[in-house]
Amino acid sequence: MKFSINRTELQTALGVVAKGAASRSTLPILSGILLKASHDTLTLEATDLNLSIRCALPAFIEEEGQTVIPSKLITDVVKSLPDAAVHVDANDESAKILCETSAFSLKSLNAEDFPGFPDVDPESSISIPFATFSRMVKRVARVVSRDESRPILTGVLVEAEDGVLRMVATDSYRLAVTDTDFTADSEGFKAVIAGTFLSDLAALAPNEDNITLSLAENQIVATYSGTTFVNRKIEGTYPRYQQLIPDQYKTRAKFDTKQLTEAVKRTSLLSNRTAPVKFDLNSASNTTQVSTVSQDIGEARETIASEIEGEDTDISFNFSYVLDGLSSVETDAVYLELQGPMRQGIFKSEEEERYLYLVMPMRVS
Incomplete structure (x- = not known):
C-alpha cells in the first residue's frame, strides 16, 4: 500500500x-x-x-x-x-x-x-443541522449520570415527535430538557444514547453539513462529514421525567442571567458540599439574597435585583449544579420557579430558547 x-x-x-x-x-x-x-x-x-x-x-x-x-x-x-x-x-x-x-x-x-465494520440496516433516521445538534447536546450532556450501576441514566433521551426535537438528561438529582422545532419526516424517533458518545459527536469540527442519526435494532448510527459512527443503544425504559415538572409555581423570580451567574460564582468561593448556596427571595423589595455559611471558612452574601411574583421563600442548592444549569442559558434573562423550600427548583431560559433545568434542593440544618 x-x-x-x-x-x-x-x-x-x-x-x-x-x-x-x-x-x-x-x-x-x-x-x-x-x-x-x-x-x-x-x-x-x-x-x-x-x-x-x-x-x-x-x-x-x-x-x-x-x-x-x-x-x-x-x-x-x-x-x-x-x-x-x-x-x-x-x-x-x-x-x-x-x-x-x-x-x-x-x-x-x-x-x-481486524474486525469488519458493522453492517447496520437503519429502521428510522433524523437529520439535524450540526450547529443545532451540538448546542442541544452541550446543554444536557453534562447532566448525565456517571454511575454505571444505572446505565439508563448515563444516556441522553433523544426523541422527535409532534414537530419537536427534544433531548433530556438526568442523574436523579437534576434534569435538563431542551427543545427545538423539527419538521423532518421521521416522527416517532426515540432512543437513549450514551452521553459520552453524544459529547464526542458535538465536539467535532463544525461545518454546514447536517448530522444524521439512524436507529437499528440495538445500535445507533451517526453520519457526518464523511465519517460514520456506530455505537450500541442503551436499552431500558427512560424515567418518566414529565412527572417531575410541575405545571404551576408558588414563587417565580426573573434574574439577569449574567448577574445571577456571577453572584453564585462569587458566593461559591466559600461554599463546599456541606455548605450549599442559599437563595432568599423577597417579593416586597424585589431582591434575592444569595449566600453561604461554611464552618471554619466563613460566610458570603450578595443581594441582587429580581422580579418576584408569588410568595417569599428560601431554598438551597448545590452551587455547582446551579452553575451547570446557568451556563446553558443563552438568553439575557433566566427564571427560577419554586414550589417551596424542599421542592425542586426549575430554572428556565426565556421562551424562545426552550430550555429547562430542574435541580433538587439541599437540606440546611
Missing part, C-alpha cells in the same frame, strides 16, 4: 477515528487503526467492539492495500510532522512514513485480523 496525503487532513481524521480504538484490551488489534487505500480514497477505521468509527478522505493512491498501525503511535507521529505532504508505504509487517526530512518505520499488524 502506498499513498500520499495532506498532513493536516490526516491528523484531523486520526483525531476523530482514534476515539474508537480500545485503550485497554487483551486483543492488540483493537488498539490499532485500519488504513485502507482504494481508488482515490483513504479510509480509516477503529473499533473497541462497542463503538466503531469510519472516516473516508481523499488521497493520492499509488498502490492499493490495507494495514493496521497502533492508534496512539500513528497519531503521535503524524501530529509531530511538519505541515507538508505525508507519504506512507506499508505492508503487513511495517509502515514507512515520510514527510520532508522526517522518516519513521512503524511495526504494523495484519489487516486480516
Whole structure:
C-alpha cells in the first residue's frame, strides 16, 4: 500500500477515528487503526467492539492495500510532522512514513485480523443541522449520570415527535430538557444514547453539513462529514421525567442571567458540599439574597435585583449544579420557579430558547 496525503487532513481524521480504538484490551488489534487505500480514497477505521468509527478522505493512491498501525503511535507521529505532504508505504509487517526530512518505520499488524465494520440496516433516521445538534447536546450532556450501576441514566433521551426535537438528561438529582422545532419526516424517533458518545459527536469540527442519526435494532448510527459512527443503544425504559415538572409555581423570580451567574460564582468561593448556596427571595423589595455559611471558612452574601411574583421563600442548592444549569442559558434573562423550600427548583431560559433545568434542593440544618 502506498499513498500520499495532506498532513493536516490526516491528523484531523486520526483525531476523530482514534476515539474508537480500545485503550485497554487483551486483543492488540483493537488498539490499532485500519488504513485502507482504494481508488482515490483513504479510509480509516477503529473499533473497541462497542463503538466503531469510519472516516473516508481523499488521497493520492499509488498502490492499493490495507494495514493496521497502533492508534496512539500513528497519531503521535503524524501530529509531530511538519505541515507538508505525508507519504506512507506499508505492508503487513511495517509502515514507512515520510514527510520532508522526517522518516519513521512503524511495526504494523495484519489487516486480516481486524474486525469488519458493522453492517447496520437503519429502521428510522433524523437529520439535524450540526450547529443545532451540538448546542442541544452541550446543554444536557453534562447532566448525565456517571454511575454505571444505572446505565439508563448515563444516556441522553433523544426523541422527535409532534414537530419537536427534544433531548433530556438526568442523574436523579437534576434534569435538563431542551427543545427545538423539527419538521423532518421521521416522527416517532426515540432512543437513549450514551452521553459520552453524544459529547464526542458535538465536539467535532463544525461545518454546514447536517448530522444524521439512524436507529437499528440495538445500535445507533451517526453520519457526518464523511465519517460514520456506530455505537450500541442503551436499552431500558427512560424515567418518566414529565412527572417531575410541575405545571404551576408558588414563587417565580426573573434574574439577569449574567448577574445571577456571577453572584453564585462569587458566593461559591466559600461554599463546599456541606455548605450549599442559599437563595432568599423577597417579593416586597424585589431582591434575592444569595449566600453561604461554611464552618471554619466563613460566610458570603450578595443581594441582587429580581422580579418576584408569588410568595417569599428560601431554598438551597448545590452551587455547582446551579452553575451547570446557568451556563446553558443563552438568553439575557433566566427564571427560577419554586414550589417551596424542599421542592425542586426549575430554572428556565426565556421562551424562545426552550430550555429547562430542574435541580433538587439541599437540606440546611
